[in-house]
Amino acid sequence: MIVLVINAGSSSVKFTCFDMAGGGKPLAGGLIERIGLDDTSMKYTNHKGDVLKSKVAVKDAQEAVKLISDKLVDPQHGVLKSLSEVKAIGHRVVHGGESVTDPVIIDEKVKAIIRDCFSIAPLHNPPNLIGIEACEAVFPGVANVGVFDTAFHATMPAHAYLYGLPYDLYTEHKIRRYGFHGTSHAYVSRQAAALLGAKPEDVKVIVCHLGNGGSISAVSGGKCQDTSMGLTPLEGLIMGTRCGDLDPAIVWNIMKIKGLDANGVDNYLNKKSGLLGLAGIGSSDLRDIEEAHNKGNQQCRQALETYAYRIKKYIGAYMAALGGLDCVAFTAGVGENSATMRELVLKGLDGLGLKLDKAKNDLRSSEPRFVNASDSPIKIAVIPTDEEQEIAGQTYALVK
Ligand code: ADP
Numbered sequence: 001m002i003v004l005v006i007n008a009g010s011s012s013v014k015f016t017c018f019d020m021a022g023g024g025k026p027l028a029g030g031l032i033e034r035i036g037l038d039d040t041s042m043k044y045t046n047h048k049g050d051v052l053k054s055k056v057a058v059k060d061a062q063e064a065v066k067l068i069s070d071k072l073v074d075p076q077h078g079v080l081k082s083l084s085e086v087k088a089i090g091h092r093v094v095h096g097g098e099s100v101t102d103p104v105i106i107d108e109k110v111k112a113i114i115r116d117c118f119s120i121a122p123l124h125n126p127p128n129l130i131g132i133e134a135c136e137a138v139f140p141g142v143a144n145v146g147v148f149d150t151a152f153h154a155t156m157p158a159h160a161y162l163y164g165l166p167y168d169l170y171t172e173h174k175i176r177r178y179g180f181h182g183t184s185h186a187y188v189s190r191q192a193a194a195l196l197g198a199k200p201e202d203v204k205v206i207v208c209h210l211g212n213g214g215s216i217s218a219v220s221g222g223k224c225q226d227t228s229m230g231l232t233p234l235e236g237l238i239m240g241t242r243c244g245d246l247d248p249a250i251v252w253n254i255m256k257i258k259g260l261d262a263n264g265v266d267n268y269l270n271k272k273s274g275l276l277g278l279a280g281i282g283s284s285d286l287r288d289i290e291e292a293h294n295k296g297n298q299q300c301r302q303a304l305e306t307y308a309y310r311i312k313k314y315i316g317a318y319m320a321a322l323g324g325l326d327c328v329a330f331t332a333g334v335g336e337n338s339a340t341m342r343e344l345v346l347k348g349l350d351g352l353g354l355k356l357d358k359a360k361n362d363l364r365s366s367e368p369r370f371v372n373a374s375d376s377p378i379k380i381a382v383i384p385t386d387e388e389q390e391i392a393g394q395t396y397a398l399v400k
Helices: 061-072 108-116 125-138 151-155 182-196 249-258 262-271 274-279 286-294 298-322 332-337 339-346 358-362 387-399
Strands: 002-008 012-019 025-033 041-046 051-055 086-093 143-148 204-210 214-220 223-227 327-331 379-382
Touching: 002 061, 002 125, 002 387, 012 061, 012 387, 025 061, 025 387, 041 061, 061 125, 086 125, 086 387, 108 125, 125 143, 143 387, 151 182, 151 223, 182 204, 182 214, 182 223, 182 327, 182 379, 182 387, 204 298, 204 332, 214 298, 223 298, 249 262, 274 286, 274 298, 286 298, 286 339, 298 339, 327 332, 332 339, 339 358, 339 379
Parallel strands: 002 086, 086 143, 204 327, 327 379
Antiparallel strands: 002 012, 012 025, 025 041, 041 051, 204 214, 214 223
16 A cells, blocks of 8 residues: 655655555655755655656645656656555644644545644645645545644643633633644654663653754653644744744834734744844755855854754753653754754753764764763764654554
């Protein structure tokens, strides 16, 4: 049984085609990244060993899904004879509010829930839905399954998900912390336990998911205790284009200074802030900012330090929340690939029991691994996330 997983995100669409009958073996996969920018690119690999990289013209998630489907049946590099071999499609969906906490078959009711959450997940739910609707058009009659990012965080205790606001905002309007990247936090925290040679029930892990969007979670006994994103994916860390934590009074100050209404300030904080706004070089890509910093750009240096400092503060806070720690795990685009950023985040944390081994940290690898010094009381891991595998497994379990 072939399951296709589509992860239509804020700046990239990842895809993997799994043969679930063959034990969940990935047949092909890849990503289209920097969508909407001038230098959009596609990477495609298959189980025959083909690795293709090309510049492509893709302006949104819908165009990306079409390109992916063409590639899967490509006479030379494809892995399927016909698109009819695809029996189910698992979609990463970011926000399901409080009503969707498990994987679900997507019907009109579920699409309405996804649409209802547009206002609180403006960067993600719209491309997620475009991805779903593109799949409905390209793969008619195939079951589409939604695997929601909010699900793993459903175990948070009330003291972690409530805000210091009048209680009726929660009871009547569901204003609370939900958390995101749940599929990744679930997968990486389980992998961290495996790397430690322990059961998830027996370990305390902080997962730093640092991609274009970023969030941190505190996981104890395999269950999420707290996470940095909130009602929306805007709270918490400084991200590619999102501001993360702010003094709420800044919101109405910006509205006055820039002459913006509510939608305007929403757009400003979601799309013009974060690394893009701080570094000021017209890019939200950490690679570009690191490169400019290496050429001596001082504003970029400050942006990198500010980004790292926010992560460091969360690690300290979550060590307190968990009352101890076995492992900090770094994952996603930045967490897996930027040794510089990991070093900057962990600088000065030796006294808390987090000692990095610089040589191990600098080694590139796609394997889960420890990068801590041998005498570090707390382990430091780099664990490639595999949201696609997790989504494929949940999709298969639901439709088979
Ligand atoms: P998302 O899924 O949220 O769009 P990803 O997890 O794909 O994001 O991560 C994208 C981010 O990872 C980009 O900002 C990019 O700069 C960063 N990234 C990828 N590779 C590297 C690298 N080698 N060094 C630094 N940053 C990297």
